[in-house]
Amino acid sequence: MLDLSSLNSRQREAVVHAGGPLVVFAGAGSGKTRVITFRVAHLIAAHGVAPWRILAVTFTNKAAAEMRERLLGLLGEEGAAIQVGTFHATCARLLRRHGEPIGLSKDFTIYDDQDQLALLKRVLRDLRLDEKRYQPKAMAARINYAKQEMQGPEDLETTDSWSEVVRRIYQAYEERLYQANALDFGDLIYRTVRALDSSPSFRDAVVGRFSHVLVDEFQDTNHAQFRLVRLLSEGHRNLCVVGDDDQSIYRWRGADRRNILDFRASFPDAKLFKLEQNYRSTQRILRAANAVIARNVDREPKELWTENEEGDAILVVRTMDERDEARLVLRGVRELLSRGQRLSDVAVFYRTHAQSRVIEEALRSANIGYRIVGGMRFYDRAEVKDLLAYLRVMTNPADDMSLLRIINTPARGIGKTTIVRLLDSAALQGRGLSDILDDHEVLAQLGNAARKRLAAFGRLLCDLRDLASSGLPLGDIGAELVRRSGYGEMLQQDDTPEADARLQNVQELVASMDELAREHPDASLSEFLENVTLQTSADEQTEGDRVTLMTVHAAKGLEFPIVMVTGLEERVFPFKGIDPWEDPDELEEERRLAYVAFTRAEQRLILSLAGVRRIFGQQRVGVPSRFLTELPGEDVEWIGTIPPSLAGASGIERRVPEPAESYVDYSESDLDDMEGLRRGMQVRHPKFGVGEVREVAQGSPPRVSVRFPGWGTRKIIASYLEPA
């Protein structure tokens, strides 16, 4: 029997609750994954549900892997039969297995964002449309959104000629995808839902397969995903969704918090549980996070609490500029090291990637190891993508985008002109490239040399396709491909400094094929490719004792003993572009982001802001983030000047740093520096334009005398100025 004694009473209730719809609001660090895994285990152990009839869906491969592992731990061998996977992987599996009746071949290729963009550019070219007017990125966003909303081209509203064209683009894009025997990410969900909706044979094959469906991070589902989940639990209605509306930070990707907030509108009889006991953070950290998130209006009310110790105050440090802030991080890390913490205990968060550079530089110059989460993915490197394109063409002859990628890589004298002619013929006849490649009429239009080279390329493709179906182990196929395609040789000839690393990446790719073959001897090439496409940087493992640097988004789901959040300034965090806020929902999402950041910390939370920050080459005065003003004063310790906008805030007191404990040496800096303003500096005011600073006056708020040509000398509150 499953031992539930390690669960608290709330968790236990959610675990043992019998069938029917169930929604669990699981606050940060409240043991969400434990509840899901125990619930699955309990269904099997206590209710006798067959493992293979349980479907657990997550958003990331990492989360899926973790869940699988825990289930194996709880259930042993039996756990292996449970269907655990991401939304996309789950749909891909269903479509591969049962897609034939709806016109899908088993060997379809999955196009990632880059492939999608390339395909759209080709569509625009075929339709002779201007890329300025119909930007490929915008078109991709529109199409992805449509698919999230379960809209096909025919469902797009066309109010003017522009939207009319957009619809045509969407239509042509779909045709091209079909021709290439490919699906994009959005399709995986969209097509599955459509098939469930409209194809009785598909529905019969899929529904009834599962008797229980569980969804993790439900607050991040979009419309199509919710539809999918509903369809999959039609009949049995054993749908358990777990999530936290306060941690929903992907609205801009189509996530709809209403899915969890209004779950009971769809399932009126759903049982609701809230997990509010936190096992991660100190009381002070939790109070701070609670205080901030409580400002959001649109949320399910809840308050995290903990039995953990009170803990240290939250440190807020104001530095001069972003370089000074980076030095603060460095000092912080060093100080923690000297207190016996490990580098891997520390995480540094920022709102945007652009902020990482200075911090990296500071750490690098001090020889402190760090790793950046969410940088370039292994599978995004050009050489890896090239080889993957070969593999795709081998399994899916219709994959035009991949074919275009490799047709002249390595260089085999097939130039732009030839390719353009091929593309034009293909567009004209509405056929795919590989189709055109051995068409005599098309070839007749080309020069002699081009024809010969294309023929040679065609032979290579045949050869490689034979290789793909040779039954050789995956790793051997990879190695042979590198040899026969000439790709390996190309890299060996290359004497640029990067060539070595690229060759290494190529070997690594072959090794990963080998590894899959050893783990799953019957895995096919297309399975390998699917694995790769659905893989992300977040899945790459961590190793070594290093400081972790990442965006707040990347931090969701993680925890660290010590967390430093940088850039707590208005327009940085909360982020805001040039336009004024139009949308209060956006501010609330930024606040949720802050909540996510703060609740990652177990023991210490250190927040920093810069008096002046260089953004896009322009200096900007840093106005302290409103989120700082929302912190409970008694749990916060300020180092440095209290910014004017906070001076009146309750409970905040200035603490003059004692040298021993200060992270940044303030001895040389005075108020001028703290505000980033000096006499003689050129500053810009929204109304008066550019002027020169005459005098900087202490006080709160600090005011600055500025002489503006045409306006005279004015006293201005410092935070209204930006350096010109």
Added chain:
DNA sequence: TCCGAATTAATTTTT
């Protein structure tokens, strides 16, 4: 066919 100048745009990115 390739390299360097010019141009452009600039959050976050689970798959």
Added chain:
DNA sequence: TTAATTCGGA
């Protein structure tokens, strides 16, 4: 500021 992409000339 910078990085990425595009374009033009050799």
